[in-house]
Amino acid sequence: xxxxxxxxxxxxxxxxxxxxxxxxxxxxxxxxxxxxxxxxxxxxxxxxxxxxxxxxxxxxxxxxxxxxxxxxxxxxxxxxxxxxxxxxxxxxxxxxxxxxxxxxxxxxxxxxxxxxxxxxxxxxxxxxxxxxxxxxxxxxxxxxxxxxxxxxxxxxxxxxxxxxxxxxxxxxxxxxxxxxxxxxxxx
Amino acid sequence: xxxxxxxxxxxxxxxxxxxxxxxxxxxxxxxxxxxxxxxxxxxxxxxxxxxxxxxxxxxxxxxxxxxxxxxxxxxxxxxxxxxxxxxxxxxxxxxxxxxxxxxxxxxxxxxxxxxxxxxxxxxxxxxxxxxxxxxxxxxxxxxxxxxxxxxxxxxxxxxxxxxxxxxxxxxxxxxxxxxxxxxxxxxxxxxxxxx
Amino acid sequence: xxxxxxxxxxxxxxxxxxxxxxxxxxxxxxxxxxxxxxxxxxxxxxxxxxxxxxxxxxxxxxxxxxxxxxxxxxxxxxxxxxxxxxxxxxxxxxxxxxxxxxxxxxxxxxxxxxxxxxxxxxxxxxxxxxxxxxxxxxxxxxxxxxxxxxxxxxxxxxxxxxxxxxxxxxxxxxxxxxxxxxxxxxxxxxxxxxxxxx
Numbered sequence: 001x002x003x004x005x006x007x008x009x010x011x012x013x014x015x016x017x018x019x020x021x022x023x024x025x026x027x028x029x030x031x032x033x034x035x036x037x038x039x040x041x042x043x044x045x046x047x048x049x050x051x052x053x054x055x056x057x058x059x060x061x062x063x064x065x066x067x068x069x070x071x072x073x074x075x076x077x078x079x080x081x082x083x084x085x086x087x088x089x090x091x092x093x094x095x096x097x098x099x100x101x102x103x104x105x106x107x108x109x110x111x112x113x114x115x116x117x118x119x120x121x122x123x124x125x126x127x128x129x130x131x132x133x134x135x136x137x138x139x140x141x142x143x144x145x146x147x148x149x150x151x152x153x154x155x156x157x158x159x160x161x162x163x164x165x166x167x168x169x170x171x172x173x174x175x176x177x178x179x180x181x182x183x184x185x186x187x
Numbered sequence: 188x189x190x191x192x193x194x195x196x197x198x199x200x201x202x203x204x205x206x207x208x209x210x211x212x213x214x215x216x217x218x219x220x221x222x223x224x225x226x227x228x229x230x231x232x233x234x235x236x237x238x239x240x241x242x243x244x245x246x247x248x249x250x251x252x253x254x255x256x257x258x259x260x261x262x263x264x265x266x267x268x269x270x271x272x273x274x275x276x277x278x279x280x281x282x283x284x285x286x287x288x289x290x291x292x293x294x295x296x297x298x299x300x301x302x303x304x305x306x307x308x309x310x311x312x313x314x315x316x317x318x319x320x321x322x323x324x325x326x327x328x329x330x331x332x333x334x335x336x337x338x339x340x341x342x343x344x345x346x347x348x349x350x351x352x353x354x355x356x357x358x359x360x361x362x363x364x365x366x367x368x369x370x371x372x373x374x375x376x377x378x379x380x381x382x
Numbered sequence: 383x384x385x386x387x388x389x390x391x392x393x394x395x396x397x398x399x400x401x402x403x404x405x406x407x408x409x410x411x412x413x414x415x416x417x418x419x420x421x422x423x424x425x426x427x428x429x430x431x432x433x434x435x436x437x438x439x440x441x442x443x444x445x446x447x448x449x450x451x452x453x454x455x456x457x458x459x460x461x462x463x464x465x466x467x468x469x470x471x472x473x474x475x476x477x478x479x480x481x482x483x484x485x486x487x488x489x490x491x492x493x494x495x496x497x498x499x500x501x502x503x504x505x506x507x508x509x510x511x512x513x514x515x516x517x518x519x520x521x522x523x524x525x526x527x528x529x530x531x532x533x534x535x536x537x538x539x540x541x542x543x544x545x546x547x548x549x550x551x552x553x554x555x556x557x558x559x560x561x562x563x564x565x566x567x568x569x570x571x572x573x574x575x576x577x578x579x580x
Binding site for chain 3: 262304364366
């Protein structure tokens with residue numbers, strides 16, 4: 001009986017020491033991890049909307065977020081401000097590609113009614129084929145496109161050779177964001 | 188109801204075939220290469236993995252959503268999950284030995300190997316990372332385990348035949364097993380884009 | 383001194399964890415797409431290996447043998463979590479590239495195996511040397527695989543282009559099958575050379 005108690009005590013002691021040291025390391029790193037994540041998002045937002053000064057996350061009330069469509073969901077909206085005025089929006093969305101969901105940011109200027117930028121945040125497309133959706137050659141096609149454009153592969157967008165599904169996913173995301181804008185008027 | 192069925196089918200296909208844990212994600216390779224020398228070994232190992240994987244996923248799912256998350260103890264995840272798996276393996280071994288000796292004979296010797304099988308730990312991580320519900324986690328872990336067993340049985344079949352083929356002596360054993368696995372993985376790439 | 387060297391060398395040549403013992407394979411194949419990832423993985427594994435071997439060796443005399451496995455698991459998982467958190471904080475892009483394989487270091491049979499077979503029976507100094515040898519052996523092999531895969535798959539080394547622009551990337555090397563082919567050929571080569579030297 002004494003033996004069991006002793007064994008349990010040692011095991012417990014090791015666990016307590018381990019848990020304490022982990023709590024300490026967690027304390028030390030948590031702030032840094034959160035700061036990096038914020039910085040990363042900030043940087044991506046800036047790239048999508050270079051002329052912006054400030055991004056404000058919109059409260060999801062009354063906006064039906066997340067807004068789900070087939071193979072697409074709209075997760076979050078940021079209001080873009082420059083010189084104290086509201087100049088556009090950045091939409092965070094996922095669209096299903098070949099290897100899984102593609103997470104991306106889409107920037108829309110409400111003044112010029114055009115798409116200002118796209119940034120792919122996360123994807124699992126095939127390396128060397130579908131992963132080319134991040135290349136400027138492909139993404140560049142979307143820049144400064146008017147919202148009244150069809151956003152359709154084969155019409156105004158050229159698909160990446162050998163990666164039609166991945167290209168379609170990005171194109172679909174833009175199309176859905178436009179149709180969301182039409183549906184929700186008081187954004 | 189229909190929608191849940193579709194969702195479950197999707198999880199099944201993607202976990203068992205498209206994202207096959209061995210051939211597409213390289214997880215669980217040690218027992219895969221070590222245990223695929225004969226068909227009987229492959230099936231025994233597959234059964235043991237299925238059993239423990241499903242149990243472990245359920246237990247860790249409850250622990251994660253009802254204890255670790257509410258208490259903000261996310262950083263203890265690795266330690267808690269691996270301890271759960273190690274304990275579970277021991278328990279299963281004891282219970283099987285006492286109550287179901289037949290089953291124990293079939294998969295008993297594979298059980299101790301499972302504690303350090305990364306496939307189990309990885310599935311418990313994915314299960315909570317993907318935000319699955321309890322039902323989905325069960326389906327997911329069964330599908331992954333089936334995919335694992337499928338890959339194991341396929342390779343075991345190939346290796347049993349390879350024993351009779353004339354090979355360069357340097358390639359015998361592990362090297363050719365890896366290359367056969369590579370060819371299998373190539374074939375499984377065909378499932379990509381299915382879901 | 384010579385003795386220490388032989389312990390160190392054991393991990394690199396005699397009992398190389400990957401090519402000889404076939405353990406710790408998962409992370410090797412998954413991460414070895416780029417040399418950069420390989421080096422980081424090697425460093426992470428070596429760190430966990432050396433620190434857990436040190437602790438295991440330090441406490442080896444008062445760990446009851448019935449609970450030694452759970453205690454080893456706790457120690458290894460502590461250091462793995464430390465690596466995971468530190469990488470998330472200071473090397474976020476690498477930590478993202480390796481994803482679940484950092485936490486999976488905890489089930490790398492190599493670390494558990496060395497803790498049980500070596501560190502729990504030997505003094506601290508020797509255990510550290512042994513763990514270092516194993517870690518370096520692991521890093522060397524994973525980097526060797528990464529070199530081939532990055533060179534053929536992307537035409538680059540450490541993300542610096544090596545081949546002329548017209549080089550057609552061998553995509554299979556970046557995908558899972560390539561990893562299996564490369565390691566198969568490496569083991570065959572090792573078999574060939576060790577047979578010759580006999």
